Amino acid sequence: MANFAKSNVPQFAIDVYQNEYLPQAAREVNAIVTVTSTGGGTTGGRPLPAGGEDGSGPRAAVVIMVDCSGSMDYPPTKMRNARQATEAAIDTVRDGVSFAVVAGTHKAIEIYPGDGRLAIASHETRAGAREALRRLTPSGGTAIGTWLRLAQRLLAASPASIRHGILLTDGRNEHEKPEELKAALDDCAGTFTCDARGVGTDWEVKEVTGIASALLGTADIVAEPEGLAADFTAMMEKAMGKEVGDVSLRLWTPQGAEIQFVKQVAPAVEDLTARRTESPPRSGDYPTGSWGDESRDYHVCVRVPSAEVGHEMLAARVALIIREVSDPAGPPATTLGQGLIRAVWTDDLAASTRINPQVAHYTGQAELADAIQDGLQLRKDGDEAGATAKLGRAVQLAHSSGNDETAKLLAKVVDVEDAAAGTVRLKARVTEADEMTLETRSTKTVRVKK
Known part of the structure; x- marks a missing residue:
């Protein structure tokens, strides 16, 4: 060690x-x-010293990027829950940590603290951020690359060793070209990590998971806006636990x-x-x-x-x-x-x-992720036989490895007749939220059983 x-x-x-x-x-x-x-x-939000080794400056900096495009007004509760979730995240930022809030539409605007700088978390600055959030109104389009580039500029100005972003979107990246988003991700990679969340079901899974993958963060779906506050709090608590x-x-x-x-x-x-x-x-x-x-x-x-x-x-x-x-x-x-x-x-x-148990287990977990993604794509393409074969194999792998959470998600997309054998039938009706949840969480694995 x-x-x-x-x-x-x-x-x-x-x-x-x-x-x-x-x-x-x-x-x-x-x-x-x-x-x-x-x-x-x-990872539980326990307070830690705010400064560096000599206490002179913050060790962590975080930028929260909130989708404020026009679609966030449908239904109006979506924007309200996004504000509340961002407030909850800000309340979780420990004293001394640098932070900023960005409103994302077809452009990116720093709504707090402004002037291209970061605030230092305290009772006063958290109150100022909450007040700025209350003035947010949905309008405009979606260009996520601009949000990420602004976050990068803000974080680059900080001496913090931990630089993190949290990004929320409810829609597809329709107001910039795919290559523009990719260029932004390429430029941001290695400069900060970022967790990405999709709220509702009108966003593109591969866009959100691609952002998290490129920036070494996590991706997930929050199907119901009411779940945003708890999810944002948990994300920020985890970010506050990072030390290297x-x-x-x-x-x-x-x-x-x-x-x-x-x-x-x-x-x-x-x-x-x-x-x-x-x-x-x-x-x-x-x-x-x-x-x-x-x-x-x-x-x-x-x-x-x-x-x-x-x-x-x-x-x-x-x-x-x-x-x-x-x-x-x-x-x-x-x-x-x-x-x-x-x-x-x-x-x-x-x-x-002799196959090492750890190698065998994780080879199966990687195959499980591929089988889910391939199966869902074949289902979208109308290839029922191919989708059934792939998702059946996924059920079999989830069952044999003890990946119970993935098995539960699969059971919402297929009727399982024999999990051990991978015998399944495609469900005639699958909600969009269930399908997107399975795709978004397909890469999550379980550890080797001791």
């Missing part, structure tokens, strides 16, 4: 789970890397070996492979975002040179690193933890064919 010196920062541990034994000439090594941080912040920002997995491989993929597999599936940045010699960094007290699992697949029986090698070295916020391109400030992925060639058939 790494010994990271700052008093309110978590301690990190890395555990590697794998079957290191390979048959002769085999080249693929799979491992589950579990990263656990303890002893730092909290800009953490990356660094993977070193020896000559002749290369990384095939790196995926976060718990608490949700997220493919990080394409996000690699080179860190010579023979290393690459994969972003993981910010951390509090929590544990996450990553599936690492390495392709190694083939070897004869009896040969052993280090397939990869895993390190968790953090860079200085003041110099993101510079050397890592601290190595937070390390682990090793090994390869041993053997002619013992029992040893080389």
Whole structure:
């Protein structure tokens, strides 16, 4: 376990789970890397010191982006609930944290505190933000890229190491081109994390989940506006528990070996492979975002040179690193933890064919997410046979892995005849909210049972 010196920062541990034994000439090594941080912040909103190590400035900054387009007035309760949810989130911001509120339409306007700056959370500034929220009225269109760019500018002005956004939308991104949103996400990636929420059922799942994925946050549906306040409070409490920002997995491989993929597999599936940045010699960094007290699992697949029986090698070295916020391109400030992925060639058939339980479990969880997304798309396309096969496989995987929450969501889309066998029938009528909830939460996983 790494010994990271700052008093309110978590301690990190890395555990590697794998079957290191390979048959002769085999080249693929799979491992589950579990990263656990303890002893730092909290996910329950417990007050923490507001300043940096010397108490001189805030460690965290957050921008809340609220959809104020014309559709938020249908029904009028939607805007009212959005205001109340934002007030609840602001009330959860701990003293000393920098914050701002952005109203999003076909343009982005900072409604509090204004003038391109952030407020420092206190009794007075929270009251000022609540007053500004009461003046919000729905009008205009939706151009989410402009909201994100304003949030980025505001957060870039803060010295905080934890930079976070919360984004709420109720509609599709109709007032800018898809490539404009993608360009905004590309520019914002790595500068702040962002949780995204869709309220109601008139928004596009892939847009909202794409925002969260690009910015290493969470995505979810709040089908009923009345649920926004509780959801926003929980999101902000979790954000207030983050204590380390800009953490990356660094993977070193020896000559002749290369990384095939790196995926976060718990608490949700997220493919990080394409996000690699080179860190010579023979290393690459994969972003993981910010951390509090929590544990996450990553599936690492390495392709190694083939070897004869009896040969052993280090397939990869895993390190968790953090860079200085003041110099993101510079050397890592601290190595937070390390682990090793090994390869041993053997002619013992029992040893080389044994599948590590963690690897098997998360391979199934990734397949489960793919099966749900493919099945729902086939259902939309009118391919009932294909949709039934894919969603049946999803039911089977959810049942065998103990993913009860996903199983419940699937049961709202298909009639389950035999969960173990994956025998299902498509429901004749499925509410839009149930279908969108299943799609939005399809990547959520369960941990390996002990």
